Amino acid sequence: MIRLNNIVATYTTVRGQVDAVDGVNLTIPDGKIVGVAGESGCGKTTLLKVIYGDLLYPLALRQGSVEYEIDTVSGRQVTSRNIKDYWFKYISYIPQSSMSSLNPVVRVCKQFFDFLPVGQRTDNTLAEIREYVRSLDLPPEAIDAYPHQLSGGMRQRIMVAMATFFKPEIILADEPTTALDVVVQKGILMLLMDIQAKMNNTILFVSHDMGVHYQITHKMLIMYAAKAVEFGDSEDIFRAPLHPYTKMLIESLPLIGDDRVRTGIVGRPPSLWEDLHGCRFAPRCPLVTELCRIQEPALIEHKPGYFVACHYAGNTYQKNEIAMQ
Amino acid sequence: MKMNIRLKIGLVILAIFTLGSLILPFFMKVDPSRQGSYPKNLPPSLEHPLGTNSLGQSIFWFLVIAIRNSLMLGVSVSCVTTLMAGITGLVAGYVGGWLDRVLTALMDTFIAIPAFPILIVLSTLVRGQTSFWLVGVILVFFGWPWSARTVRSMALSIREREFISMARFSGASMLQVVSQEVFPYVYTLLVVAFIDAILWVTTTEAALAVIGLSKVEVPTLGSIIFWALSYNALFTRQYTWVLAPVVATIILFLGIFLTSTGYNQMYATRRGHS
Amino acid sequence: MNTILKTSHLNKVYRLGGLFNRIRINALDDVNLTIESDAPAIISIVGESGSGKTTLAKVLLRLVSPTSGSALVYDRLIAGKGEKPSNREFFSTLQPIFQNPFEAFSGYRTVDSYLFETAVRVARLSKTDAVDAMAEALRLVGLDYRDVRGKYPNQFSGGELQRVSVARALIPHPKIIIADEPVSMIDASLRMNVINLFLSLKEEFQRSFLYITHDLATAYYISDYIGVMYRGCIVEFGDARTILSDPRHPYTQLLIASIPQVGQKWEVRKMALADIEAKEFQFEGCRFYNRCPIAGDRCLVERPSATSLTDGRDVYCHFA
Numbered sequence: 001m002i003r004l005n006n007i008v009a010t011y012t013t014v015r016g017q018v019d020a021v022d023g024v025n026l027t028i029p030d031g032k033i034v035g036v037a038g039e040s041g042c043g044k045t046t047l048l049k050v051i052y053g054d055l056l057y058p059l060a061l062r063q064g065s066v067e068y069e070i071d072t073v074s075g076r077q078v079t080s081r082n083i084k085d086y087w088f089k090y091i092s093y094i095p096q097s098s099m100s101s102l103n104p105v106v107r108v109c110k111q112f113f114d115f116l117p118v119g120q121r122t123d124n125t126l127a128e129i130r131e132y133v134r135s136l137d138l139p140p141e142a143i144d145a146y147p148h149q150l151s152g153g154m155r156q157r158i159m160v161a162m163a164t165f166f167k168p169e170i171i172l173a174d175e176p177t178t179a180l181d182v183v184v185q186k187g188i189l190m191l192l193m194d195i196q197a198k199m200n201n202t203i204l205f206v207s208h209d210m211g212v213h214y215q216i217t218h219k220m221l222i223m224y225a226a227k228a229v230e231f232g233d234s235e236d237i238f239r240a241p242l243h244p245y246t247k248m249l250i251e252s253l254p255l256i257g258d259d260r261v262r263t264g265i266v267g268r269p270p271s272l273w274e275d276l277h278g279c280r281f282a283p284r285c286p287l288v289t290e291l292c293r294i295q296e297p298a299l300i301e302h303k304p305g306y307f308v309a310c311h312y313a314g315n316t317y318q319k320n321e322i323a324m325q
Numbered sequence: 326m327k328m329n330i331r332l333k334i335g336l337v338i339l340a341i342f343t344l345g346s347l348i349l350p351f352f353m354k355v356d357p358s359r360q361g362s363y364p365k366n367l368p369p370s371l372e373h374p375l376g377t378n379s380l381g382q383s384i385f386w387f388l389v390i391a392i393r394n395s396l397m398l399g400v401s402v403s404c405v406t407t408l409m410a411g412i413t414g415l416v417a418g419y420v421g422g423w424l425d426r427v428l429t430a431l432m433d434t435f436i437a438i439p440a441f442p443i444l445i446v447l448s449t450l451v452r453g454q455t456s457f458w459l460v461g462v463i464l465v466f467f468g469w470p471w472s473a474r475t476v477r478s479m480a481l482s483i484r485e486r487e488f489i490s491m492a493r494f495s496g497a498s499m500l501q502v503v504s505q506e507v508f509p510y511v512y513t514l515l516v517v518a519f520i521d522a523i524l525w526v527t528t529t530e531a532a533l534a535v536i537g538l539s540k541v542e543v544p545t546l547g548s549i550i551f552w553a554l555s556y557n558a559l560f561t562r563q564y565t566w567v568l569a570p571v572v573a574t575i576i577l578f579l580g581i582f583l584t585s586t587g588y589n590q591m592y593a594t595r596r597g598h599s
Numbered sequence: 600m601n602t603i604l605k606t607s608h609l610n611k612v613y614r615l616g617g618l619f620n621r622i623r624i625n626a627l628d629d630v631n632l633t634i635e636s637d638a639p640a641i642i643s644i645v646g647e648s649g650s651g652k653t654t655l656a657k658v659l660l661r662l663v664s665p666t667s668g669s670a671l672v673y674d675r676l677i678a679g680k681g682e683k684p685s686n687r688e689f690f691s692t693l694q695p696i697f698q699n700p701f702e703a704f705s706g707y708r709t710v711d712s713y714l715f716e717t718a719v720r721v722a723r724l725s726k727t728d729a730v731d732a733m734a735e736a737l738r739l740v741g742l743d744y745r746d747v748r749g750k751y752p753n754q755f756s757g758g759e760l761q762r763v764s765v766a767r768a769l770i771p772h773p774k775i776i777i778a779d780e781p782v783s784m785i786d787a788s789l790r791m792n793v794i795n796l797f798l799s800l801k802e803e804f805q806r807s808f809l810y811i812t813h814d815l816a817t818a819y820y821i822s823d824y825i826g827v828m829y830r831g832c833i834v835e836f837g838d839a840r841t842i843l844s845d846p847r848h849p850y851t852q853l854l855i856a857s858i859p860q861v862g863q864k865w866e867v868r869k870m871a872l873a874d875i876e877a878k879e880f881q882f883e884g885c886r887f888y889n890r891c892p893i894a895g896d897r898c899l900v901e902r903p904s905a906t907s908l909t910d911g912r913d914v915y916c917h918f919a
Contacts (some may be wrong), residue, residue: 039786039787039788040786181647181648181813182647182813182854182857182858182859183647183853183854183857185857185859186856186857186859186865189859190865190867208786208787209787209859210787210861211858211859211860211861212859214859214860214861214862214864215859215864215865238861238862248788249787249788250861252787252788252790252791253787253816253861254791254794254816254817254819254820255816255819255860255861255862255863256815256816256819256843256844256855256858256860257819257843257844262791262794262795262820263791263792263795264758264788264789264790264791264792264793264794264795265788265789266792268756268758268759268786268789486702487697487698487699487702487703488702488703488704488705490660490662490695490697491695491697491703491704491713491764491767492705492713492716494660494690494694494695494717494721494768495713495716495717495720495721495767496686496687496690496716496717496719496720496721497716497720505708506705506708509705509707509708510707
């Protein structure tokens with residue numbers, strides 16, 4: 001279980017400080033694939049970095065903390081400050097672009113070794129790696145190759161293999177399939193789902209593609225302008241989204257075979273540099289009232305396990321109430 | 326654009342040197358290169374801030390004129406080389422094809438030929454008859470290709486970018502594309518190239534003068550050192566005579582270097598945004 | 600009838616490698632497309648990376664010249680033997696929209712300067728008329744000239760900048776706009792604004808579009824015709840809705856089955872991975888052979904040619 005306690009993550013830049021994640025307070029359950037959705041600038045990648053403990057300047061966790069389980073060996077509480085000790089064994093990370101994550105002049109099998117401290121490497125390790133790769137239905141010859149000899153899809157599968165070799169409890173995936181073709185993407189996502197079903201670990205999957213979230217996630221977190229706006233079971237969210245942003249986003253996606261008119265959302269997300277008051281979605285929301293502009297809605301539990309941050313969660317709006325530009 | 330500390334210091338040094346060498350000569354009472362104007366080998370005093378040398382010249386005023394000449398040579402040669410580098414680099418990089426091949430071959434040839442030995446040979450051949458400006462012309466020949474290559478690579482990479490196609494579909498002719506789209510990206514390179522060239526010219530000329538191969542009658546930083554060494558200044562403990570130009574050269578070098586890198590630093594952060 | 604687009608045996612070969620190890624990549628391999636219509640049409644070319652769709656766009660925009668074959672756009676010869684239109688005529692017939700709106704404009708210039716230039720240089724308007732034309736074009740895409748004037752590219756969002764690109768493309772009243780992945784770099788919630796814009800420009804202002812994309816869902820939403828490409832070859836071409844609802848070529852079927860769509864869970868089936876690109880490009884028979892579930896011996900040696908089906912589409916498969 002991952003507990004996010006009022007996370008505020010800040011970037012320090014030449015222009016000043018900006019809160020890329022501004023007050024996220026949630027508990028992520030075990031053993032599920034949790035999708036983190038949102039558009040550019042919403043804070044989903046930063047949130048992932050915080051959970052992974054990758055807090056290098058200019059990113060800093062200004063407030064709040066992340067709590068994981070109790071370490072059974074040492075008995076201490078694992079938090080984002082000491083999570084580094086547990087990288088690859090307990091928590092691992094699949095990055096977006098495999099080409100820049102794999103060392104181009106080192107064969108793939110050697111890069112597996114990077115994860116193991118020297119003392120723990122045995123003669124058996126290479127055999128174990130081969131066996132593991134084979135068990136994922138990947139060609140075993142792939143690990144003897146150099147990264148550039150493999151296709152993008154194959155490299156990303158190798159990244160998945162590396163990240164899951166030690167059977168970690170938590171896997172964080174940051175848009176792992178965004179740069180890949182649809183067919184390849186499906187293969188990798190199926191691989192991830194397979195691994196999760198076998199190991200029963202928690203996968204946090206960041207993506208801006210709602211279709212992907214529909215296919216693979218059990219629970220979803222929707223983020224908008226550094227805030228968490230909706231969190232619940234994927235099935236519930238897709239069937240009847242409560243937050244107007246989620247609703248409009250899902251309804252804007254065209255489907256093959258469906259001839260209904262689709263519209264995008266007018267306007268654009270607010271700039272995080274400005275002083276923001278009230279609900280951040282207010283300028284673009286069809287349900288907006290004065291209350292929304294003054295008071296920021298808190299993330300409230302509407303039904304067990306389903307949280308929404310909106311004063312009018314679940315209210316319907318007429319399509320023609322939306323101002324069309 | 327905020328100037329970083331490096332750039333500020335560099336510009337201050339350059340300002341002192343340039344303004345000094347332009348304004349101060351108006352206060353000269355005597356032509357510093359005229360020998361025997363003053364008693365020889367006087368130590369530094371109020372009347373002669375750096376003393377006099379074995380030729381009876383005021384070291385301070387001689388230095389002022391020397392700096393002026395070195396800078397003038399440096400700036401004028403730089404102007405020509407930067408102009409040539411800009412034009413050839415842009416044409417070679419953007420137009421491409423056989424023209425690019427010819428120009429690149431030309432650039433590479435001049436880069437491969439070591440300038441300094443050639444200059445030495447040339448100078449020994451025409452010793453005594455060298456005009457100061459002939460040295461400048463030769464320096465232009467060897468100075469232009471270096472920045473031409475950087476400009477060319479920048480032009481090559483810009484050429485592939487989408488806004489170039491956009492400009493063409495907006496009806497821009499090739500000349501308009503090069504001047505309005507490619508040039509702004511090349512501009513900062515050229516400024517740096519200009520400043521670096523001044524550096525190269527002044528130091529190369531000084532080096533030639535020290536070994537007596539430039540027109541040593543003309544006061545330049547290098548020629549002071551030449552005369553000082555010819556008169557065994559170190560041996561006779563006339564340290565000011567030798568040290569003055571050396572220190573001046575170092576500070577001038579520092580000023581140019583700091584300006585060049587400071588400017589580059591300031592624009593590097595900006596280039597990230599464009 | 601206008602010939603909106605006609606390519607005839609269009610080929611583009613890239614040669615990679617050094618002196619001894621040359622590989623030929625047929626980025627476009629005998630592409631034959633014909634679309635004739637009096638009404639404006641939106642034609643989508645879909646495919647994945649390496650399919651050749653971007654190369655096709657570049658050939659039509661004259662950014663790349665084909666190795667052989669010919670291409671016509673609105674009865675004007677773009678590539679091939681024969682008299683080609685002047686630059687001015689060409690720019691007034693077709694205009695591009697590029698994938699990355701932030702790359703399409705130079706960071707050193709204001710965006711309206713590009714619109715102004717297009718109006719003055721391509722549409723040959725006077726300076727005052729140009730300003731009117733710019734304001735009108737911006738209005739058509741839903742932007743106000745006063746909000747755009749004097750601003751640099753980094754002051755806009757991706758969606759807005761792309762709309763400015765569309766406005767610029769509209770100024771010379773081109774017959775067709777060639778859009779290369781115009782919305783793939785825009786946020787999902789803003790995408791439909793641009794896509795709907797294309798649709799309204801076609802219906803109200805009679806502009807045709809060539810929409811290059813890998814997103815089948817938006818292609819379904821706005822296209823009249825669709826061409827599916829794989830490794831430089833067209834595998835299926837015809838009416839968009841027919842093909843996407845009832846795909847006949849195994850690759851089209853694979854593509855549609857792989858799209859993550861909301862509302863329809865995936866079928867779990869084993870998929871063959873793509874082989875190394877260069878090998879596939881040099882294959883003698885059907886390029887899709889290695890991954891095709893219904894491949895036969897004939898597919899190994901013989902490239903399929905177009906089979907015209909009764910519903911008007913062309914399928915390039917021996918077993919369709």
